[in-house]
Amino acid sequence: MLRDITLGQYYRTDSVIHRLDPRVKLVATFIFIISLFVVKNFWGYLIAGVFLAVCIKLSNVPPKFIFKGMKTIFFLLLLTMVFNLFLTPGTALVSFWKFTITYEGLKMASMMAIRLVFLITGSSIMTLTTTPNNLTDGMESVLGPLKKIRVPVHEISMMMSIALRFIPILLEETDKIMKAQMARGADFESGSLIKRAKSLVPLLVPLFISAFRRAMDLAMAMEARCYRGGEGRTKMKPLIYQKRDRIAYGVLYTYLIVAIAVGRILF
């Protein structure tokens, strides 16, 4: 049941997208997100959708797998849509009791929904196709210039990679603990809200204990190998741009220009 959560997980397979330099993918995700907020009309979103679809196709990750992760944000999505639908002022389309649906509200709600779905899908593609290690390396290198103003870039990226690395481990552990408690008759699915919150105690206590134990073990293992932060560390596999990365950058900037042109200027 918990295996359904795909957010922040790596999907092991081989594809062009998998082989791209992590910096390209980080910049691409960033640009894609910017384009989503710059674009003002549906034609722009169509372009973004096509770009996204091509990326999914190229990544060899089954679309089913990507959208399974969407279930977790469904509630957030619904809430945003409802708020936008009813609370945007403008020309009324339908009105009943105290609620009014406006044309602007409808437009806003659907745009918000598209934006959110694309945003999550876009960033999932990055995490699904990049190993946590690669992702951190890329992040460290992209954020490198910030070191000049004393931002602890290495430490931040190290924390990020550890956090990402532990998501699947802790999920698996949660699954195991849930099963162990269900074997003792625990019920996580039914009952009132308070009863359900209470039923989480037998799950959370062992989970926290194991997370702390793991954190301590990891700290010990890092110290045993003389880890002392980013100062003067070299890489075993330094990041070097290949031909495909340059092509990817070309495609990316073309996309940005087309998306902005279509989404803001042309229509």
Next chain:
Amino acid sequence: MSLILDHVNYIYDEDTAMAHPALIDVNLQIPDGQFIGLIGHTGSGKSTLVQHLNGLETPTSGAVYFNGEDISDPDFDKKDLRSKVGLVFQYPEHQLFETDCFKDVCFGPKNLGLSQKEVELRAYEALKMVGFPDEYFYQSPFELSGGQKRRVAIAGVIAMKPEVLILDEPTAGLDPKGREDILGLIKKLHDEMGITVILVSHSMDDVADYVERIIVMNKGRVAFDDTPVNVFAHYKELEEIGLAAPQVTYVMQELAKAGFDVNAQATTLEQAKNEILKAFGRC
């Protein structure tokens, strides 16, 4: 009263590139009161198999029957099944959460909806049954030694009075003394409570002395399912799938090969001792 697995298949991560079968066409019948050893090395599917027995996993195809009822039937009461087929997981850390051991053991019977008095009585009985010392009853389960933690975990399941008790690697991470103690305890539970016991392990030496039937899993399939004597007779094949017969078997085989008049089929230390003494004419 029995468990039957009928052509059970199970595929992990179906619909993804990581899909791989964990169980392939498993057919088993587990009658009442048997003491069974389920052997296989890591990834052979033994843990997945036992999770099918109490409905934590549902077969991708095939069916599991408990007392003649299909457990994947929507009307089937899974909670009732889990109280009758008790499963103790490998790491006690995965289930201990209360502030003291006694309360922790109460968790299972409480979930069955029993009265407070009955719950406490059962918890007390279970802790006594596993030989847990009185002075630790109100101590935090996290301060106990590995062996004692395991006792509390086992008591937590026994307190639900299961008809079938499954233990997943109950001796993992214990020292030799703790191992002997836990295995002796399981034997005692089987004999005194008359329940079916399934002992999951990757070590033949663990189970050889105790069980009456051995099921060997290899790559998701049942490789052997027979009495210990008959299974160990295949010690060459067992080695091929990365397992080994108990050390006693090797000693007896060597002795027989060297021309001593011993029964090479002795599987327990006791039998072997008697055979060797007999061969040397001391008995």
